[in-house]
Amino acid sequence: MASALILIDIQAGFDAPVWGARNNPGAEANAARLLAAWREMSAPICHIRHISTEPGSPLGPGPGTAFKPEVAPVEGEAIFEKSVNSAFIGTELEDHLTHSSLGDVVICGLTTPHCVSTTTRMAANLGFDVRLAHDACAAFSTNADTGWADGLAPLDPQTIHDTAISHLHGEFCRAMTTDALLIEGP
Incomplete structure (x- = not known):
């Protein structure tokens, strides 16, 4: 049986400037490559949509919850809202x-240290074998509204991304490139 592709929160709301600087501008394109391969193989696909309950969130009910066009679900693909x-x-x-x-x-x-990391950890804890397409994920530097913890210096988004991936790889998943995943296939 093929692996299920789980696309997490690739939504318009993450284009809002409130999130700060971002790494990996090619994350959505890599996710779209995976999605195309899974569709071609008729492999299972799960789209995850975040609907924030935080007032004023770019991911709150409205246009920010729309899936980005390059990874938008088609009829018959599972959608789960959280x-x-x-x-x-x-x-x-x-x-x-x-x-x-x-x-x-x-x-x-999106985003590597938040919903991607949490879902990856929980998937592994639930007994699933997890492969993580690290170059089809991205992280942000900071949320301008909350700032940084007292006594800590800001980190750039690439460092945040790399740190999150390094915490996951080996214990919770196999972190791989999109190209390597496409060679292995669903």
């Missing part, structure tokens, strides 16, 4: 994967 970091909390994702006899997942999306 309001927390993990795609498994408050959704039917685990049941969907389990009832479809899917034990392997490939994860990509």
